[in-house]
Amino acid sequence: MSPLESVDERLQQAMKLVLLATVPGLLVLFWLYGWGVLINLILASVAALAVEAAVLQLRKRPLQPTLIDGSALVSATLLTVALPPYCPWWLTVSAAAFALSGKHVYGGVGKNPFNPAMLGFAFVLVAFPQQMTLWPSSHGMDLLGGLQQVFGFSLSQTPDAWVQATALDSLRINKSLTMDELFAGNPAFGHFGGRGVEWVNLAFLAGGAFLLQRRVFSWHAPVGMLASLFIISLLCWNGSGSDSHGSPLFHLLTGATMLGAFFIVTEPVSGAKSPGARLLFGAGTGLLTYLIRTWGGYPDGVAFAVLLMNLCVPALERFVASRQEHVAP
Structure with missing residues (x-):
């Protein structure tokens, strides 16, 4: 087996494991939002x-092994988790097309500086900010209703109660209610974080x-x-x-926290390579996430x-390397 074939095989195996690890989260999302x-x-x-x-055809590159390495399916799966269920079909297609095009602009698998799914x-x-805010309430629609909603041929207008603000949205615009009142009276809030989203985060943690x-x-x-x-939240x-x-518990169990921590910042190409830089990369992502949310x-x-x-990855790698040289005997 050549070194290139060995690398391709390891990549395929890693992508299969990542897809398998998303199954618990996808099942909880399906239970929560439906079809x-x-x-x-x-x-x-x-x-x-x-x-x-x-x-690949435009670049005159062979379809294999890139098309079957699983990286495109991983990006599609992570996008599925991040996008609102029942969003218009063209929104999902646009997101996937931009993600994959953005990867190939820089040379394809192994060369992309940005996480394709993000x-x-x-x-x-x-x-499309308006369409991205239309998150359904729990247990949304049956299959036929979902298809009608996604492809825009619903025979009746979607009821307003079908769509609700997320817990992070509600907290961001809140001006008068205490956290206890939000958890007690706002349907978007569950026990510790967003209703249902707590279980999604725990599934992605698993x-x-x-x-x-x-x-x-x-x-x-x-x-x-x-x-x-x-x-920072503490x-x-x-x-x-x-x-x-x-x-702190609210921020850990709300939004895309666990998805980001285990499926996004761990992306080997766009993320940092050395252990120290990876730690700083993750820490910076957590800090920026809180600052943007707040x-x-x-x-x-x-x-x-x-x-x-x-x-920041190149700067992080240089910083860690310089520190290691400084402390080396």
């Missing part, structure tokens, strides 16, 4: 594979623990992100007042935090 999750997954996967094949997500978040156990990635980036987010936490930004223009912030830290 929209599956529809998004199919649309994103087909679009990602189609764009991957088209770009690149696609950030694109549609900036370009998937991440599986990947750690299989040594798909090291602990440095996930621990750096979660520890940083916990510490330092800035002012209790249950109406001006509260949420407890004072930025978007309720979650994981995607933009990751993309900003992608820009």
